[in-house]
Amino acid sequence: MSERADGWVRTAREGAVLTVTLDRADQLNAQTPATWAALRAVGESLDDGVRVVVVRGVGRAFSAGLDRTLFSADPGVPGGLAELGSLPTEAAQERIRGYQAAFRWLRSPGVVSVAAVQGHAIGAGAQLALACDLRVFTEDAQLRLPEAGLGLVPDLTGTSTLVELVGYSRAVEICLTGRAVGAAEAVTTGLANLAVPTAELDGAVADLVAALLGPDTDAARETLALVRSAVRNGPDEQDAAERAAQVRRLRRLAGRD
Structure with missing residues (x-):
């Protein structure tokens, strides 16, 4: 694998509206540590003018997960799983923390993020x-979390x-079986907001983005913060918020303000 300085990420x-594109179609937008470094840098450079972030992949897949070279048993492969496993525990966890930051910023305050998913979204792609x-x-999209079957766990904020x-029970089943979740099921279960023919993906995303930009900026950001906090707050705390x-x-x- 020959790494690219931009991690195959362009903006x-x-x-x-900020569009973030995985640009590695010949490898089904497989991800590497360089990809995560690039994504993390995008998050760190966000400014207050960004209200919507669209994440997409070029070609026939959103992202097929990790680059295959990272599965090498050789601990000398930079960024590989074997190298990560050879590090001291704290160092390994700190490195994974950095990888997670490439994903977690997509829930940054005031920003709504939208994934435009075609074809496969597997492992890191699903997360x-x-x-x-x-x-x-x-309509042909499939999401899979196969990590447990590979002796690993989803560790890029996916759980x-x-x-x-x-919900809990369906998440257990999806993670432990590693099965594919198709578009129709994804909509039914809440994994996807809608499913459209491939030719209509760009238009559907554009329509959704336009709707998200419709409300007053400050009201939208306050509402987004409330909906996000409702997932973890108890009723009294959420009422106060x-x-x-x-x-x-x-x-x-x-x-007055």
């Missing part, structure tokens, strides 16, 4: 799609978001 900005707030699937979306957010909005509308 394009149009107004308040990149899961890291986003919303997902649009093509928390999967449970949020489909709603009250505080509404008072901030009313004061802003009244010109």
Whole structure:
């Protein structure tokens, strides 16, 4: 594998929309540590003007997961799983923490993220799609988390978001069986917001982005924060968060802030 300095990640900005594209179609957008470094850098460079982030992959797959060379048993392969396993425990965990940062920023405050998923989203590819707030699937899309069958675990923020979306028991089944979740099931279970023919993916994503940009910026960001916190807050804490957010909005509308 010959690494590219940009990790096969390119970005394009149009107004308040940032599009992040995995650009490695010949390898089904397989990911490497360089990919994660590039994604993390994109997150670290976000500015307040970005309201929507669209994540997509070129070619016939969103992302087929890890580059095959990373599975080498040779600990001398830079960035490989064998090398990672040979590190001291704290060093290995710290490295994985850095990889996770490439995914977790997609839930940054004030930013709505949308994954445009075609073809396969496997392993790291599935977790990149899961890291986003919303997902649009093509009708042929399939999401899989095969890590347990390989003697590994999903470690790129995928477990928390999967449970949020489909619940505990279905998340257990998806992770331990490693089976493919097709587009129709993904919509039914909440993994995907909608599924469309491949030719309509770009249009569907554009329509969704336009709708997300419709509300007042500050109101949208306050609402997004509330919905995200509701996943983990108890009722009393969430009620208090709603009250505080509404008072901030009313004061802003009244010109007092």
